[in-house]
Amino acid sequence: MLITQTPGGVVMKGGEDAAPSKIRPGTARRVLAFVRPHRATVLALVLVTLVDSLIIVATPLLLREIIDGGIMKDDGRLVVVLALLVAALGLAGSVTQLAQSALSGRIGQGVSYDLRVRSFHHVQRMPLAFFTRTQTGALSSRLSTDVVMAQQALTTLLLSATGALTVLLVLGEMFYLSWLVSLIALVLLPVFFLPWLYIGRRLQAHSRKQMELHADLSGTIHERFNVQGAMLAKLFGRPAQELAEYRGQAEKVREVGVRLTVFSRLAFILMALLTALTTALVYGVGGGLVLDGVLGLGTLVALATLLGRLFGPITQLASMQANALTVLISFDRIFELLDMEPLIEERPDAVALARPGGGNAPEIRFEQVSFAYPRPEEVSLPSLETHQAPGGERDRTAPEVLHELDFGVAPGTLTALVGPSGAGKTTITHLVSRLYDVTSGTVRIDGEDVRDLTFDSLRAAVGVVTQDAYLFHDTIRANLAYARPEAGEAEVIEACEQARIWDLISSLPDGLDTVVGDRGFRLSGGEKQRLAVARVLLKAPSIVVLDEATAHLDSDSEAAVQRALKTALNSRTSLVIAHRLSTVREADQILVIDEGRVRERGTHEELLAAGGLYTHLYNTQFSKSGTLPPPRGNGHREPVPPQGPSGPGPGGPKIRTRGGGMPGGMPGGMPGGMPGGGMPGGGMPGGGMRGPRVRGDGSP
Numbered sequence: 001m002l003i004t005q006t007p008g009g010v011v012m013k014g015g016e017d018a019a020p021s022k023i024r025p026g027t028a029r030r031v032l033a034f035v036r037p038h039r040a041t042v043l044a045l046v047l048v049t050l051v052d053s054l055i056i057v058a059t060p061l062l063l064r065e066i067i068d069g070g071i072m073k074d075d076g077r078l079v080v081v082l083a084l085l086v087a088a089l090g091l092a093g094s095v096t097q098l099a100q101s102a103l104s105g106r107i108g109q110g111v112s113y114d115l116r117v118r119s120f121h122h123v124q125r126m127p128l129a130f131f132t133r134t135q136t137g138a139l140s141s142r143l144s145t146d147v148v149m150a151q152q153a154l155t156t157l158l159l160s161a162t163g164a165l166t167v168l169l170v171l172g173e174m175f176y177l178s179w180l181v182s183l184i185a186l187v188l189l190p191v192f193f194l195p196w197l198y199i200g201r202r203l204q205a206h207s208r209k210q211m212e213l214h215a216d217l218s219g220t221i222h223e224r225f226n227v228q229g230a231m232l233a234k235l236f237g238r239p240a241q242e243l244a245e246y247r248g249q250a251e252k253v254r255e256v257g258v259r260l261t262v263f264s265r266l267a268f269i270l271m272a273l274l275t276a277l278t279t280a281l282v283y284g285v286g287g288g289l290v291l292d293g294v295l296g297l298g299t300l301v302a303l304a305t306l307l308g309r310l311f312g313p314i315t316q317l318a319s320m321q322a323n324a325l326t327v328l329i330s331f332d333r334i335f336e337l338l339d340m341e342p343l344i345e346e347r348p349d350a351v352a353l354a355r356p357g358g359g360n361a362p363e364i365r366f367e368q369v370s371f372a373y374p375r376p377e378e379v380s381l382p383s384l385e386t387h388q389a390p391g392g393e394r395d396r397t398a399p400e401v402l403h404e405l406d407f408g409v410a411p412g413t414l415t416a417l418v419g420p421s422g423a424g425k426t427t428i429t430h431l432v433s434r435l436y437d438v439t440s441g442t443v444r445i446d447g448e449d450v451r452d453l454t455f456d457s458l459r460a461a462v463g464v465v466t467q468d469a470y471l472f473h474d475t476i477r478a479n480l481a482y483a484r485p486e487a488g489e490a491e492v493i494e495a496c497e498q499a500r501i502w503d504l505i506s507s508l509p510d511g512l513d514t515v516v517g518d519r520g521f522r523l524s525g526g527e528k529q530r531l532a533v534a535r536v537l538l539k540a541p542s543i544v545v546l547d548e549a550t551a552h553l554d555s556d557s558e559a560a561v562q563r564a565l566k567t568a569l570n571s572r573t574s575l576v577i578a579h580r581l582s583t584v585r586e587a588d589q590i591l592v593i594d595e596g597r598v599r600e601r602g603t604h605e606e607l608l609a610a611g612g613l614y615t616h617l618y619n620t621q622f623s624k625s626g627t628l629p630p631p632r633g634n635g636h637r638e639p640v641p642p643q644g645p646s647g648p649g650p651g652g653p654k655i656r657t658r659g660g661g662m663p664g665g666m667p668g669g670m671p672g673g674m675p676g677g678g679m680p681g682g683g684m685p686g687g688g689m690r691g692p693r694v695r696g697d698g699s700p
């Protein structure tokens, strides 16, 4: 392995197999900062090692005394007493060794606990953009395998460092007993030392390679064997080719694993060989000295015994540098993650939104909002992306996807976002819940810039139901309670009833305690969506964002969920990405989004009559989900112009409400607060459901 010092840190190349890795300067200092809280335990470890070393050096002295003072002088009593003492020391040595393992383990595990918690908390704070680029397998491997590696290497390093104490004491005693025999005993050490160094570094390089290969394997498994990946693979995949690729990866793991086993065994064998050869040498030379009367027999036995305790710690010392590098590399990989500044953070002086919960709905305003998705370099680590961005993409300026949006959503009203695919509708909703921050302009809730709000109050204020409702692999109860842990059983059941999912849940043998599979796959799409609706109902936010949450539903359950949604939207400010005619008809305001701009704004009838982009969308998209009478009159009414800076809300033009609807509360006086009448073609003025659902054949 090649280790070179560069201005930017240390570069390690672990041979042809191990990828080069750069350890950034300051890493060692930061590792020490992690160890510092455990300094009392480190001190205890040093003390225990000292006691253990004293036991190690005391035993051969007793053996010498047994032979020279007891056996040679025919003193049976002394032999027995000293033998008992040797036994007692053996027992004490076991205890100190156990204490050493416990203490070093406590330090290693304590540091890895701190690392785990810190890195989990850090990843929690990362913005959504980070997760859109990061490969889950690589991230999970960084958070688990790398932490384990760091802990193991740190524990070994501590044991080798404290082992130096033993080496010093043993060598001191050997030279005290016979400097000549000790020198002879150490003659072979340099011959073995270089192979040891080499083996230690190969071991380290292969462990690192193994870490990377495991990350690759775990990435493949995560990607292929989550439910959606497995489904894609079944429908489109080439199993034979994928198996061959996996086999290739597994073969590399096998090869590295075999080398690791061989090298660690080799290190052990070398140590045993050195001990055997040196013992032979000591007895060969020392035996002659005993015969010449220069050395006592007891001293010779003591020297041979000490030899047995010398090479273990020396081997550990030889691998200390490699272990230290492993510690640095593992920590550095985790520090790399910890050093990423979350792009979206709560301001230190953030204020809580006055009324995050249901009830008085707030106003939402977009003021001259422009937005570009962050560049990869701002949000992700190249080493956590499986397929890194091709040449230059990481540095390229991200294109703007929303341009100077200026509109308002009055309290308690429903705004539908419609527009072609890729127009920017989802992106707009992401800005409300601060999944992303605007590039310029401001998004306000009740006059407050969302960037000035506390995360907690913003989370409590905005409830989102996406098209692909995600459920944790947990019970239905836990999935629902995730939105509001303090909710009682009665509230959970009520939310389920309102979301028209209670009949299904109560028919399951385990009811609310039924575990839903990975990503909730044991439930149908519609059932999952109804659970997601129940989750939002339970959360009772004051703002509801729906990404056409009824898209998966059949007509019966859609009608049921539409009713539930009306309850959910009642007295709430809502932003709905609408793909359905029924939704846009009921909206107080429709924003037609195209290429990141508001092209048209108005009610369904106004926009239809204007004959612009909305009419085109209506003809190609919405009219498929139901029918409406053609626009009244000549169909050439002007669309409402895209909204200027004033927008609706205080001081701006009013959002149009129909059927007697009032801004600030859902119009129409109907239970769900959905706008009622005034619509051509059968809307029910002033109340009840928003007009009869119209079937494809045009009949009500």
Ligand SMILES: Nc1ncnc2c1ncn2[C@@H]1O[C@H](COP(=O)(O)OP(=O)(O)OP(=O)(O)O)[C@@H](O)[C@H]1O
Residues within 6 Å of the ligand: 129, 132, 373, 401, 419, 420, 421, 422, 423, 424, 425, 426, 427, 428
């Ligand atoms: N995470 C992302 N990083 C970079 N660009 C993105 C990201 N998500 C979306 N985009 C781009 O932003 C633009 C707007 O996407 P958005 O998802 O908001 O459109 P949409 O109107 O919701 O589309 P659809 O109706 O198909 O869901 C698109 O050009 C899209 O490619």
